[in-house]
Amino acid sequence: MIRRLIATSAGEPQDVLRVATVDDDPRPGPGAVQVAVHAAGLNFLDVSLCRGEYPVRPAPPMTPGVEASGRVLDAGPGAEHLIGENVVVCPALPHGALGETVTIDASLAVVRPPAVDALVAAALPVTYQTAWFALERARLRAGETVLVNAGAGGVGIATIQLAVARGARVIATAGSAGKLDKCRAEGAAVAVGYDDLASVGEVDVVVDPVGGDVLSRSLDCLAFEGRLVSVGMAAGPPPPVDPARLIARNADLIGVSWGSRYPWARPAEVRAAYDELFRRVAAGELRPPITRVVSLEEAPAALADLAARRTTGKVIVRVNEEAS
Numbered sequence: 007m008i009r010r011l012i013a014t015s016a017g018e019p020q021d022v023l024r025v026a027t028v029d030d031d032p033r034p035g036p037g038a039v040q041v042a043v044h045a046a047g048l049n050f051l052d053v054s055l056c057r058g059e060y061p062v063r064p065a066p067p068m069t070p071g072v073e074a075s076g077r078v079l080d081a082g083p084g085a086e087h088l089i090g091e092n093v094v095v096c097p098a099l100p101h102g103a104l105g106e107t108v109t110i111d112a113s114l115a116v117v118r119p120p121a122v123d124a125l126v127a128a129a130l131p132v133t134y135q136t137a138w139f140a141l142e143r144a145r146l147r148a149g150e151t152v153l154v155n156a157g158a159g160g161v162g163i164a165t166i167q168l169a170v171a172r173g174a175r176v177i178a179t180a181g182s183a184g185k186l187d188k189c190r191a192e193g194a195a196v197a198v199g200y201d202d203l204a205s206v207g208e209v210d211v212v213v214d215p216v217g218g219d220v221l222s223r224s225l226d227c228l229a230f231e232g233r234l235v236s237v238g239m240a241a242g243p244p245p246p247v248d249p250a251r252l253i254a255r256n257a258d259l260i261g262v263s264w265g266s267r268y269p270w271a272r273p274a275e276v277r278a279a280y281d282e283l284f285r286r287v288a289a290g291e292l293r294p295p296i297t298r299v300v301s302l303e304e305a306p307a308a309l310a311d312l313a314a315r316r317t318t319g320k321v322i323v324r325v326n327e328e329a330s
Contacts, residue, residue, distance in 0.1 A: 013066055015066055039082070039115055041078055041079065043104075043106060047133070049132045049312075052104075056070060061266060073265075076095065076326070077093070084112070091117050129320045134294070136262060141235075147174075149173060152213065158318045167293065179199065188319070204226070206227050212232070222245050229255070233260060299323075
């Protein structure tokens, strides 16, 4: 028997998620592995999944969680070489990472180097891969200026760190004085409140996980041939965008949803990004901002805090005590 968070209906995480004891997973089939989950990262998309608002909408019963670190317990034919390996995984829904074990396609498991511990590894997939591909899609160059909205959140901090590592100047927005201080501590040259977006001036790139009115107002910050990358809608959908606003600046509006497609559609690029992220973490160039570690039972309340923007950085669920 194993423990797993399960939502049996759509709604707010604290209302619909419960820890249930269920039968062990069946043995993995060909090309699949069973992983003992050590730690799992929480993301706003888990909130969207519980609400039934995410673009991919698995029917209940559903276990959220799209990123985890753990150890391979068992493997089907063709994947036996992974047994015993410490890995980073991105499960396919509806069987997510927030349980004691998860069975996934072996192609979605990436071996974790010893220099990166389990808690840190669980903070990398969604936030840092999203930030990585957002900056790739934005064609960010050294010397350019990047506006990072929600800069004190998980994706925001990852984007700040990666943009600074690429030689860019970063301006960040956040919703409180403490969060603005966090943005500066992570490398933002300037940090302002959302009400002060008009003071930012022109920027080459915007990375926006907020959506809503913030995305709309951020379009006015784009310089000639600027690029705005939308990676989420924590504040809800933005107002319709008049193409004339893009045409006037020769600007690009780009959408990035890493977890819904990249691991399957671009596996070689994803693995290359992991290699670079692992290297930079081991070298101390990237510092995943784990600000809170909770148990499986505490995860629904932590997701509620994330939904209400009461969190900064990354919240990690410690599922197994082997997670350091």
